[in-house]
Every structure is written in structure tokens, then in C-alpha cells.
Amino acid sequence: MEPLLAQLRAAAEPTRLRLLALCARGAFCVSELCAILGQSQPRLSRHLRLLVEAGLLERLPEGANVYFQLPPMADLARQILARLPEEDPTIAADRRAAARIAAERARAASEAFRRDGADWDEMRALGLPAGAIEMALLALLPERLGRVADIGTGTGRLLEVMAPRAESVLGLDASREMLALARARLGERGIGNASVRLADMYRLPLPDAGFDAVTLQMVLHYAEDPTAALAEAARLLRPDGLLVVIDLAPHARQELLARSAHRWPGFDDAALAGWFGAAGCAPLPAVEIAGPLPVRLWPARRLAVPVAALPETTLNF
Template sequence: MEPLLAQLRATAEPTRLRLLALCARGAFCVTELCAILGQSQPRLSRHLKLLVEAGLLERLPEGANVYFQLPPGAELVRQVLARLPEDDTTVAADRRASARIAAERARAASEAFRRDGADWDEIRALGLPGAEIEAALLALLPERLGRAADIGTGTGRLLELMAPRAGAVLGLDASREMLALARARLGERNIGNASVRLADMYRVPLPDAAFDAVTLQMVLHYAEDPAAALAEAARLLRPGGMLVVIDLAPHGRTELLTRQAHRWPGFDDAALAGWLGAAGCAPLPAVEVAGPVPVRLWPARRLAATVVPATEPVLTF
């Protein structure tokens, strides 16, 4: 009876319950868990030690890192987690952050990323027709953009592309490493009207209606909650502004879900239209670009209806 009571006591604490919910989705190291939960390493280390001692997590040393995951079986943990409300906001936020961490881990581990440095992007890594995709995007965007934002900007290629027709362009990304590469690209090309900023695509610390155009290229298939990501992108647009989503159409490349950490195997027009409509945008006809994996561009216009404002501190742009 005592081991069972010890396990139940170990789960009966908010941070430890969040850790178990995260590790049920895969293995994470301490620094990743700190980033997701926003807590200090000493504090999380104490919680992790208790969970390991109770047999609820197993500790996996890997080089300089130590990863934590559920042990085989772990029926008690799964029964406890099954009772967590699906709409719990804390658990949902942790889930989205963990998906982003997994995606960034995959990008950092990519051989193409290590080999090509600032020239790496997923368009090239997947062998997609980059020039055709860029031409299709420019054909959709107005000749004069005013202010434009690129969410999940990566190495900043779209900033470079949009800068000549915009008053100012801003790249947002959750990866400091990718932002460093984007800054290097913009500096090398002397693009003075472009800047980048660290931001979560679900909580962008910028005011409503700040931009005339917003793009998301090869970002949505990493999103745990695509509808929430599109709603936040729409919030940033002025009425009449253009939102363009560039992503993979439905495909059968299941290896992308593992090797590249894709969360979704492409999107169809109906799903995008539903999410865009719910975000307060009017979808326009999609454009498809053929390639090894089909790519589609989904443009939409922001309607005048208001959306829920951001809860994060607002910065000026």
C-alpha cells in the first residue's frame, strides 16, 4: 500500500502534475522543461527527483543532458492524466509550448541546418520549389504593404522578400538561434526596414490591428493548435489587411511527422477556411504550387469584427 500512497502523494501537486502531463507526450530534458513551465532549474529538479523516486518518471542520461519520460506501463499516471479537463488552460499552454520545443529541436538537429547555416530553411530542406512559392506569394500581396509581419520567420527569407514593397517588416520567432540567423541575413543584405523579435505565435506582445499584412510560411504544421495561431495572427491585422498562410497540402509523407516533427500531415481547404473564418477573416481562393510535397497558399482578408486582445504586455512597433 505504501508505494501506491507515495505515488498518489507525488502526483498531488500542480507543478508535478504538469511535468507528468508533459512527459507523457515524450522525453524532455531539464532545460526544455524549464522553458515550457517558466520555472527555475533548482525548483524543477526537486520535483523531478521526487517523481523519479516514486517511480512515476524515469531518468535517461544522454551526453551532457538528462531526459525524463514515463516508464513503461505507467498506468497510474495515465489514469490520473485522463481525468485532467481537456480545456484546462495551463495544460493546453504547456502542450503548445512542448510542441514548439519539439519542432525547434528537430530544426536544430537537421543536417541541412548544420551544413548550410543561414541559408537553411524548410523549403530547401524538403526540396520544394522556393522560387515558385515566393512568386505566388508576391502575386497575392499588394504592391505597397505598409507594415508587414512574418510569424515563425526562421532565417528571415520572407522579410527580405517583402521589405522592398513595405514601409517596415517584422519577423517573429520563438527560437533565439533562428533569430540570430535572421539578423545575420538582414545585416548582410543591408535591409534597414526589417527587424526581428522573440515571440510565441500564440501570444504576440503587439497591439491589435498593427499590420497591413501577416504571413505564416511552413509554420502551421508545427502548431499544436492551428486555430489559436491563426486567431492571433488575425488579431494583428487591420481591417482589410491580408493574411497569407503558406503550408503543405494533404500528403502521405508520414516520415515528416517523425523526422521533421510535423504535427499535421498537411491541411485541406475546408480546415483552413473554417479556422480563418473563426478568426474573423474572409478566405480567398487558394493557390497550389506543385512539388515533391504539394504546397498551398491560403490568402484571407481581415474583417472588421473584433477579436480578443492579447493578454501579454504590449510593446510598440
């Protein structure tokens, strides 16, 4: 009973209710929350600490910043927020201020990418049929999902695509600039069940078997060790969970290896099947999407018992 009472006490304060309502719509750092609510950092830091201690918010360090958002399983917080009137003038004003902060965040990240000459939207840069690829992905996914992770999420487009089918979607990326763009996208669209997190795809800061589906779109061709990357992705899946790799099939565009820093010139079905098997997954039929470069979606199911762990059998004739 005490944890429930602690959460109710933590939420029963106007500023903390406003913080919960904001963080239900996206992740914000302390300076952004100060700007939105017009309150001092020491005061807001105390409110945030109480909400984190009660389990109503989670704290995500990222470089010099710390972001706050609703945890995936914050059911009580969402039930409380559902009772807040949409037309409440304070909540509406906070949302307008949050939208302005999200737009400024996106503009700053985009300007940094243009200044540094980074080509962050690879699907567009290669002229790939993003719409057809997204439709093919949705056709592979169940109509209803629990938790979904997107490794190498980039600007967060796949999170936006998958969010309507999932309880929660989590984007993971090693680039802070990418995460800034993804946060801006999610905030502008009001996608409350999506979040992003800084992470290395070879060492994901997440527990085993916590997700129903994991995706990697246009990520594997950058990987020095695809076997290790897929093994780490598979580790996140519950038994019978779905792993989907979206990437280039074999191609002859050798300039991409130098110009775009691709480590691999596409993958064939045999390579993916072998890597899936080593990761404890059973490959399913691949789907090919026509375009200027061949793209395939390789799905696989996480085995309840890894192949290596199955007992040996002796056949008697």
C-alpha cells in the same frame, strides 16, 4: 514641441549619430556596438539610454542580451540619417565593421545548428520550389504595403522578399538561433526597414490591428493548436488586412510526422476556411504550387466586423 526638441537634442552628438546610422541597418546588442565603435560599454550604454528615452531607438530584450534598433515610425531619425553623406569615412568604417559582426554572428549560429543536427532550412530540406512560392506570395500582396509581420520567420528569407514593398517588415520567431541567422541575413543585405523579435506565436507581444499583412510560411504544420495560432495572427491585422498561410496540402509522407516533428500531414481548404472564419477573416481562393510535396498559399481578409459580432436579422415573409 518638447518631444521634437528632445529628439533633436538626443541626435545632435557624433556617437549617437553613428549609433542611429548603425541601428537603421539592423539590430545590434551593446557588446556588438562596443566592438564596432571601439568605445566602452558604460559610455555607449548612456548614449543608448538617451536615444531610447527620446524615442529614436527601441530596446528589445532577448534572453541575456538586449538589442537596439530604429522603431518602425522613427521618421525624424530617418530624415536626419538621409542627410549624412554616404562617403563619410567614419560612417563607412562603421558599416564595414558591422558587416564583419553580422558575418561572425551568422557563422556562429550556423555552426550551432550543424553541431546540434538541426535542419533549419525546411524549404531546402524538402526540395520545395521556394522561388515559385515567393513569386506566388508577391502576386497576392499589394504593390505597396505599410507594416508587415512574418510569424515563424526562421532565417528571414520572407522579410527580404517583402521588404521592397513595405514600409517595415517584422519577423517573429521562438528560436534565438533562427533570429541570429535572420539578423545576419538582413544586415549583410543592408535591409534597413526589417527587424526581428523573439516571440511565441500564441502570445505575440504586439498590439491589435497594427499590420497591413501577416504571413506564416511552413509554420502551421508544427502548431499544436492551429486555431489559436491563426486567431493570434489575425489579431494583428487592421480591418481588410491580408493574412497569408503558406504550408503543405494533404500528403502521404507519414515519416515527416516523426522525423521532422510535423504535427499535421498537411491541410485542406475546408480546414483553413473554418479556422479563418473563427479568427474573423474571410478566405480567398487558394493557390497551389506543384512540387515534390504539394504546397498551397491560403489568403484571407480580416473582416471589419467579426462574424460573431454581426447583429442578428429577422426575415419576414
